[in-house]
Amino acid sequence: MELRSEISNGAPGSSSAGVGRLEENSDQSWKRIWKLPCPTKLQMFVWRIRHESLALCTNLERKGVKLKQSKCFFYGRAVEDGGHLFIRYKVVKEVWQELWLEKERIQLEGITGAHTMLDSVWEMDVNNRVMISTLWWQWWNIRNKVREEELTVSAAELVRRIRSSTIECAQIFQSEPKETRVGKWQPPSHDELKVNLDGAFTPDSSFGGWGVVVRDSDGQIIAARAGRQEHTQDAFQAELNAMGAAVALAADLGVLRVIFETDPQLLADAMDLQKVDSTPYAIVIEDIKFQLKLWFAKHSVRACSRNVNSVANELAHIGSTCLPNDCMQWENNVPPSVAECAFGDLPKHR
Known part of the structure; x- marks a missing residue:
């Protein structure tokens, strides 16, 4: 050039x-x-x-x-x-x-x-x-x-x-760099909960899956949801669907101090309260920001590696198999594939 x-x-x-x-x-x-x-x-x-x-x-x-x-x-x-x-x-x-x-x-x-x-x-x-x-x-x-x-x-x-x-x-x-593959999910402090989220989108499809999991300082699963959203245009919208579902689940649980963790850095950047978005998804992004300020006394949105976000990733793929615009919810009786991902993240198994 x-x-x-x-x-x-x-x-x-x-x-x-x-x-x-x-x-x-x-x-x-x-x-x-x-x-x-x-x-x-x-x-x-x-x-x-x-x-x-x-x-x-x-x-x-x-x-x-x-x-x-x-x-x-x-x-x-x-x-x-x-x-x-x-x-x-x-x-x-x-x-x-x-x-x-x-x-x-x-x-x-x-x-x-x-x-x-x-x-x-x-x-x-x-x-x-x-x-x-x-x-x-x-x-x-x-x-x-x-x-x-x-x-x-x-x-x-x-x-x-x-x-x-x-x-x-x-x-x-x-692919995950070798130096980050050994990374593990990090638990929140005792007065916080962590919500991991992920979206799943296949090009040429008209829907996206999403998965959300809430865990405490011991790594135990408090609640999890997975769903499918029709009329999803791209991967970024699938991630936004997951973020919206994560905020809704944390609000339903009455959480006041929460950490949201997602693997796309772009989504974490979009949730920055100091930034104003003017893309076609601006209305959705600003609404999620409003919900974050409305429901939580303290919150943060962080980016992590995909390796660390394996539980939410597995839930997102399960969500893709749901009926259109439907979702599933669990407390601690999550599907075996999800439990296996979470089990490997527990502090005693590191």
Whole structure:
């Protein structure tokens, strides 16, 4: 991706900057691309960014292709290079902000070369790597539709798609790092309860499952629910369904001090009371935040690894088998598969 129109040989904005170093690169950055936990098509897109082979107007002109115009297809004034298209254009800025990646965007905005930029991205959390790569890929597709004068989607809809894709990538492609596999569920303090929750969604389906479990400081199950929600569009909505069910269960139990634990960092971020959401799920998110403030004297929403969230994950899969818009509830007589997951988490079995 060309961030500036620098034509000198080997400069960050020229294709020759990447081609000559493809085999010589000692930092293994090329191998990192193929290890990115995402679909192959997204890996290929990131490879094209690294190789500076996207058909940006400035890239095409540098290669001698004559264009009727080389300006931004959105804005019509600025030269279309990678920095403008993916980082500086006002609408794409809104997308970065809605994804709570403004700090990362500002960090990348000051970088002039594609190689240095991707090195900076690779220093970030793996979920941010996938989210930023997905953002660029989705935005590139929208740019191509604008070029062909086709209908596009709103920034809010784009944010929804990016969040959903990031969660799906984590569920399908991302294995737990070895150093975190030994992690166990941590019990709350004696005056609190912990609620673990998870959503389950299969692409191309029209429903999602959810699972919620409440446990005390000894790791004992106080209550559990699992259900199926129809008209679920994506993985992020399935996680929101689980969060809503978790709040409802904790409120029904009369809990005052509670910790909610979920494996998608995106959901934990969405529950931040200091942040305002404007995606298509904004109404649902703000309603859950209101319920959190209404029912609990003290609460927190934390992200954990999927390995730690195994009980809720198993319940979510059970929920997927329920009747449409129905749920099941247990006190301590949970299904054997759920009991096995919880048994392995008890302090004496660590």
